[in-house]
Amino acid sequence: MSRWRPDARQRLQQAALDLFAEQGFAETTVPAIAARAGLTTRTFFRHFADKREVLFADDAEASVLVAQLMAGAPAAAEPLTIIREGLRALAENRFEGRKAALRHRRELVRSDAGLQERDLRKRAALAEAIRDGFLARGLGAARAALLAETSVTLVYVSVAEWLDSDDDRKLDDIVGEMLAALRAEFG
Amino acid sequence: MSRWRPDARQRLQQAALDLFAEQGFAETTVPAIAARAGLTTRTFFRHFADKREVLFADDAEASVLVAQLMAGAPAAAEPLTIIREGLRALAENRFEGRKAALRHRRELVRSDAGLQERDLRKRAALAEAIRDGFLARGLGAARAALLAETSVTLVYVSVAEWLDSDDDRKLDDIVGEMLAALRAEFG
DNA sequence: TAGGTGATGACATCACGTGCCATCACGCGT
DNA sequence: ACGCGTGATGGCACGTGATGTCATCACCTA
Incomplete structure (x- = not known):
């Protein structure tokens, strides 16, 4: 042994x-x-690295997934198309089927300010991964940042809605609704 | 004495x-x-409350200002109009004229992960203030959250651009451009 | 079989943050 | 003028988080 x-x-x-x-x-x-x-x-x-990190240890995989998706997308793909497809893959790979665990983690995060800060940092890291992906595709800095930030907003608002709801709607469907709502607001 | x-x-x-x-x-x-x-x-x-808070002590005033603005807006005002006017007031009251100090603070924040987390928390607090303002105006939870998150995205992306630029563009003008860019992406 | 490698144990140390009580100028009422 | 409550501060103890450093020892390899 x-x-x-x-x-x-x-x-x-x-x-x-x-x-x-x-x-x-x-x-x-x-x-x-x-x-x-x-x-x-x-x-x-x-x-x-610290006590909080235990709860977010595998969140880095999301950034890796995003980087792969964006690097693998066709060169001619529209940013909005990449976002839509990327969020679909993200929802399927890292959220769908983990509702109970994610709800439990959310409760823990809510209970501690330090955990909330770490959660926000992970969210920011995801935004950076998306932004870097757009930068690598040749987009300008401001446009890449705007698209990336808006993407994570869509994810987090959708996940919040998804975790709040008791029906069995698919997360990706909610993402689609949120995207439609965003277009309605700013269209 | x-x-x-x-x-x-x-x-x-x-x-x-x-x-x-x-x-x-x-x-x-x-x-x-x-x-x-x-x-x-x-x-x-x-x-x-802690060592980090010294750098963000007066950030809470931004949330207060936002709450006042939203409560004081005409009942019939469109959300997008409120956002545009609110960001204008925010830029004027809490950013314009403080460029050097804000640049210095940004460098400090960049140097420490803990400060980045606190910075993100203040950003989240601002989003919550905006969201609560929309909730108080009768908007649904998802729509209020979406509008609020998108608003802070506009602020932060614009401020980043503003702090990066060496010309003397007004922050609010950059906000206007970012809003136009957002509409172009999702319109 | 000798030596390198890598994960762990063990210990010291420092800074952060909090609870608790003492201190003492100030203002207020009598 | 006197006593008293109030509020800001000092001072101290303490728990916890986090890091540096060295020793240990099974395993692998030459």
């Missing part, structure tokens, strides 16, 4: 999520998380 | 800004700020 049990990172993440659910984020100390995972505090910080 | 020199809060803020400029945000400790202001660490935290 190995010297250490495998999957240290995943064990830490699971322990953290369990403790956050049991007693809240602020009330959970890093030593407590590490102890439940059978590791030390120092090892926790080797796997996660 | 009073027992204490007056304007403790302002002295703390000035001391903090000076030290941030001299040695950077992360390298400046709260005790050092308090000492320069002739106060104690404990008193610093009585005036500012």
